Amino acid sequence: MTRDATVGPLERGLAVLRAMSGTEVSRASELTRETGLARSTVDRVLATLVRLGYVREADRSVRLAPPLLELGNAYLAGSGLPDALGPLAERLAGEFDESVSVAVPDGDGVRFVTQITRRRTMSPAFRIGDLLPAERCAPGALFAAGWTDGDWDRWRSAEGGTAVPRTPEAEPDFRRRAAGSARGWAEDDQLIEPGLIAVAVPVRDASGRVVCAVSVVSHTSRHTIGSLAGRVLPRLRAAVPVLAAEARGARRPGAAGVDPARGVKEEAGAEFLQSLARGLAVLARLGDERGGLTLAEAAEATGLARATARRSLLTLAGLGYVAQAGRRFAALPRVLELGYARLSSMGFGEVVHPHLAGLMERVRESVSMAVLDGTEIRYIARVSAYRIMSVDITVGSRLPAYATSMGRVLLAGLGPERRAGALARTPPRPLTRRTRIDLDAVLDEVAEGGYAFVDEELEEGLRSLAVPVRDCAGRVVAAVNVATHAARGTAAETLAALLPELTETAHRIEADLRLMPDFRDLP
Structure with missing residues (x-):
């Protein structure tokens, strides 16, 4: 492969990813020393990787993020x-x-x-x-x-x-x-x-x-x-x-894609490296078919021009991440060196915590995640907002499912027989003057609306909103909620302010978990 066929930003981006794969948290100055690249180059690479979701910023440091797993997953899927x-x-x-x-x-x-x-x-x-x-x-x-x-x-x-x-x-x-x-x-x-x-x-x-x-x-x-x-x-x-x-094995067809850098360069400016974004997009799509893709298929899968896809593939081949056999290009095991071992071994809490923390920062209210445990919910993650008056709940706490927003989301996600069995084991009783006990109707509303809103039904003054977290098969396996005090606004104002943010957070959590080998089907 001649130097003319290479894409410099892609080479440098992969060098930064390799350097980051050896440590949990990195700083731009450390990556500059380790890669030998100029600080300005490292800054641009990191800005692009952050924009792509492969790297996340925390304070003045950066760390690899679960979306990067899609590169390694492309090799694993393509190999079969x-x-x-x-x-x-x-x-x-x-x-x-x-x-x-x-x-x-x-x-x-x-x-x-x-x-x-x-x-x-x-x-x-x-x-x-x-x-x-x-x-x-x-x-x-x-x-x-x-x-x-x-x-x-x-x-x-x-x-x-x-x-x-x-x-x-x-x-x-x-x-x-x-x-x-x-x-x-x-x-x-x-x-x-x-x-x-x-x-x-x-x-x-x-x-x-x-x-x-x-x-x-x-x-x-x-x-x-x-x-x-x-x-x-x-x-x-x-x-x-x-x-x-x-x-x-057998081949499995992929779908046509859209150029990942289209429009982003103009929006993000000089800090966004198009060649890096496009090269990584090509690498991520090589798993669409077992045995890899032809040049034409790679161009169609990514929405790139054939010449652009070809430059990316030749660069990746020259760096040892892709092999060409006949007309087909396939990802090689070396792709897994790009943080796969570290990211794929992350625990559930490590994956969801940044999303919960980000939601808490945006809405300035406490955020939690829970799973159904019998007829109760069990808290498995929580990020508390600092307030003089706050909800005193910790990881591991349990509450009756029927009277909580997360519990209702989880119960609504059960099949009819399992839902009936759960309700029969713990008949609902009023906990406040506002507690609804007509649970069949309540859970039908939750299933249809896609969220549960509990307004002072568990405790006077406490209001909470929850949405489901689903696995690859669409099953509800967890719930995430925001808890607030009823005095901070009307019910309509609470829903308008919190539901879009909460729903988006749940979708981001689902996207990350579906890339994790151990969490594609959550327990």
Whole structure:
């Protein structure tokens, strides 16, 4: 690829994202030192990434945000491996009562794309997107079995910028284990960490090329390598033909898109880098079809001119994030280095808290999130506004569902049988003179209107408004609300001021959670 084919802002934007991926919070001055870019360049890159939603500002620092996961998700969707192998990995983990992972080769390392962990005091802490040195894990030996002399030269000369430092004396043992994997499996006998052992088998494509490896991971307190291999290899070998067929999968069509930078440059001015926005948009859409997109499909998916899409694809290919096979361009595992491991392992509270805090700042009232727990709601997140008179509720608090705005949203989201069962277990009773107990009618109103408004029904003077949070299937799995005092305005004024902000916040939370591997279907 010639220099003329590259897009400088895209290169520099990816450099900043890589630098941010190694730390939870960054400052522009730190990113300037780490990337070697000019401060003005870093500022423009960050301004663009903030505008795209990939980075969020907090005080005078910046951090990666869940929308960035769409880049890694594009690789995972385009490869088809998590969709094809994830359910079987779940079944194998249940059969063996051990952790099971799927890993792919990535340069001189091994990157995890599926991780099913058994809940134990000692269990693997690998995350989706984590990179390990090939010589220090079982899948690496399977991948190295097919290496050329050039691959070995590159491995030998690499600095080993992975989770575990590389040692010069590692090569003879690694070559021996790679050669030994011709038996159809490889082992990791405490190579990464004392006590950690694993057995892996290869998964091949139609041409016989190893595309990934499935590992069963255990601990020396439960198994030796011999006993682990004896326990799992027969089942893994029986599963390999199924895995290989599943991994080939089927294509799934995407939809036409709109140029993400259209109109934004004029609005945002010189701080917005069009080439960066467009390049990342191309990368994000490569998962629309398994096996990637042609140039024409990429241009259509993003709404870009073919020449613009081509420059982005060639730049991404030159940087190792995209591969071209024939007419198709597909994302490579290296995309996962862009913060995927850190972001995909965020807890529920970490994801929702910035949204709740932002809503509190805008409306200057306390904001909460709750789930249904039997016939009660249980608070799982809360950001309190400072006022002389405020609602005294903390995370973990419980209240009767029928008399609270979040409870009514959650009850209204149940099917008819579950709703009837919940109401039968706790018949409503008046808590104030305004408490409504005609709950069938109330919940029908909530379901139709999409929100619940409770005006002094739980406690005199307390008014609250709630909207649902839904999973990918459209099921109501949580609720978010704003609580205020009735003296601060009329009911109509409260609704007009709070409902649009509350609804928008719920939509933003849903968008973030749907990108998270563990929260696509919320419990």
